[in-house]
Amino acid sequence: MEKVIATLRAAPGDDAWCTRLRTEVADDLLALGASGLAVNVRDAAVTDSLMTLTTLDPPVVAVVEIWTQQSYGPHVTGALSRLTGECARVDAYLVTESVPLPPPPTEPGARTPGFANIALLRRPADLDEETWLARWHLDHTPVAIATQSTFGYTQNTVVRPLTPGAPVVDAIVEELFPLEATRDLHAFFGAADDADLGDRMNRMVASTSAFGANRDVDTVPTSRYVLRSPFAAEVTR
Template sequence: MEKVIITLRGPAGDDAWPTRVRTEIADDLLALGAPGLAVNVRDAAVDGSLMTLTTMNPPVVGFVGIWTPQSYGPHVLGALKRLEGEFARVDAYVVTESVPLAPPPTAPGTRTPGFANVALLRRPPELDEPTWFARWHVDHTPVAIATQSTFGYVQNAVVRALTPEAPALAAIVEELFPIEATRDLHAFFGAADDADLSARMNRMVASTSTFGADRNVDTVPTSRYVLRTPFAAEATPSR
C-alpha cells in the first residue's frame, strides 16, 4: 500500500469549489476505487485563520490523499486527470505516513471536528537527511504534542514527486486543532494564560528552528473530510 498526496493550487471557477471538491469531485474519485481517500479544503470555516503562511504563487488551497496499491496506477492517474482544469496546478507526491497521534474516526464524508493545519516543509541544505529526520521525528514530535492543543498529528515524509516540475518538498504534515485555534493563539497552544502561552511558543520555536521548520514553510488551514479509510480498525462503509 502506498500513500499519495495531491496538492491543489489556485482554484478555477467560482467560490463554490470547496463544496464541489468534497462532494461531486470526491464522488468521482471514489468511483476510481482506491482503498483510501481524504480531501482537505480551505473553505469558509477556516477563512481568516491566523495559522496561514504562503510561499507559493498561486498558493496551495487543498489536498487530496489517496491510499493505493500503486502510486503509478489508475487511482492516482485518474485523480490527476479529474482535478486538472479545476485548479491552476496540481502536483502529486508519494509519501510515507507516520501517525504519532491518530485523528478521531469520522463517518465517511463528514467534516472532522476542528480544523486541519497542513504544513509543507523543506529540508534546509545544510542538514543531511538522517539529521533532519532525527531532529523532526525523534526530537520535535513530543514537543509539538506537548506544547499545542493538537488532537491529531500525521507526518508524511515525501519520497518523491510524481508530477513534472513539482515544487520540492520534504514533508507534508497535518495537525488537527480545535476550531477556536484559527483565531486564538491561546487556543492553538492550549495555554492557560499569557505566561503559559509565551513559554509554549518559545519552546515550539526553539524546536522547529533545529530542523528548519521555522522558515520557508507553507501552512494551510483546512477542513478535513475522510471519504474512505483503508485501515481495518477504522473501517466504516464508504459513500
Template sequence: MEKVVAVLMAADRDDDWCQRQRGPVAEAILELGVTGLTVNVRDAAVRHSLMTLTTLDPPGAAVVSMWTQQCYGDQIAAALEVLTAECDALAAYLVTESVPLLAPLELGSRTTGLANIALLRRPAGLDRGTWLQRWQHDHTQVAIETQSTFGYTQNAVVRPLTPHAPELAGIVEELFPVEAITDLKAFFGASDDTDLQQRLSRMVASTTAFGANENIDTIPTSRYVLKTPFNS
C-alpha cells in the same frame, strides 16, 4: 499499500469550489476504486485562521490524500488528471505516513475543528537523515506537548509524482479545536500569556533545529475523511 498526497494550488477559489472538491470531484476519484480518500479544503470556516503562512504562488487551496495499491498505475494517473482540471497547478507526492496522534474518525462528514496542513522543506545544510531525526524523533513530542492538537499525521515525502512539483520534504496535518482558528492561546493550549510565551519559545527552538521556522506553507483546512483503508 501506498499513500499519495496532492496539493491543489489555486487563487481566489470560493466555497462552491471547495464543495465541488469534496462532492463531485471526490466521487469521481472514489469511482476509480482508491482504497482511501481524504479531502481537505480551505473554505470559509477556516480561511481566516491566524496560523497561515504562504510561499506558494498560487497558494494551496486544497489537499487530497489517496491510498492505493500502486502509486504509478492507471488509477492514480486518472485521479491526478481529474484534480489537475480543478486548479491552476497540481503537485502530487508519494509519501510514507506516520501517525503519532491518532485522530477520532468522523467518516463522511467534516472533522471537528481546524485541520492545519504544513508543507516542510529541508534546508540545504541538513542531510536527509539528520533532518528526519530532528523532525520525527526530536520534534514530535514537543509539537504534541506545546499545542492543543488532537490528531497529528506526518507524511515524509518519498518523491514527486507530477512534473514541476515544488520540492518538499514533509507534509504535516495537525487537528486543533475550532477556537484555535482565531485564538493563539487555544492553538497552543496555553492557560495565560506567560504559558503561551513558554510554549512558543519551546516550539520555535524545536522547529528551528530542522528548518521549519522559515520557508514553510501552512494551509488551514476543513477535513473530510470519505473513505479509510484502516477502519470500516
C-alpha cells in the same frame, strides 16, 4: 499500500468550489476504487486563520490524499487527470505516513471537528537527511504534542514527486486543532494564560528552528473530509 498527496493550487476559491471538490469531484475519485480518500479544502470556516503562511504562488487551496496499492496505477493517474482543470496547478507526491496522534474517526464525508493545519516543509541545505529526520521525528514530535492543542497529528515524509515540475517539498504535516485555534493563540497552543503561552511558543520555536521548520514553509488551514478510510471498516463506503 502506498499513500499519495496531491496539492491543488489556485487563487483562493469560494465555498461553492470547495463544496464541489469534496462532493462531486470526490465521488468521481471514489469511483476509481482507491483504498482510501481524504479531501482538505481551504473554505470559509478556516480562511482567516492566523496560522497561514504562503511561499507558493498561487497558494495551495486544497489537498487530496489517496491510499492505493500502486502510486503509478489507475487510482492515482485517474485522480490527477480528474483534478486537472479544477485549479491552476496540481502536484502530487509519494509519501511515507507516520501517525504519532491518530485523528478521531468520522462518518464518511462528514467534516472532521476543528480544522486541519497542513504544513509543507523543506529540508534546509545545511542539514543532511538523517539529521533532519531525527530532529523532526525523534526530537520535535513530543514537543509538538506537548505544547499545542493538537488532537490529531500525521507526518508524511516525501519519497519523490509524481508530477513534472512539482515544487520541492520534503514533508507534508497535518495537525488537527480546535476550530477556535484559527483566531486565538491561547487556543492553538492550549495555553492557560499569557505566561504559559509564552513558554509553549518559545519551546515550539526552538524545536522547529532545529530542523528548519521555522522558515521556507507553507501552512494551509483546511476543513478535513475523509471520504473513505483504508484503516477502519466502520468509516468505509
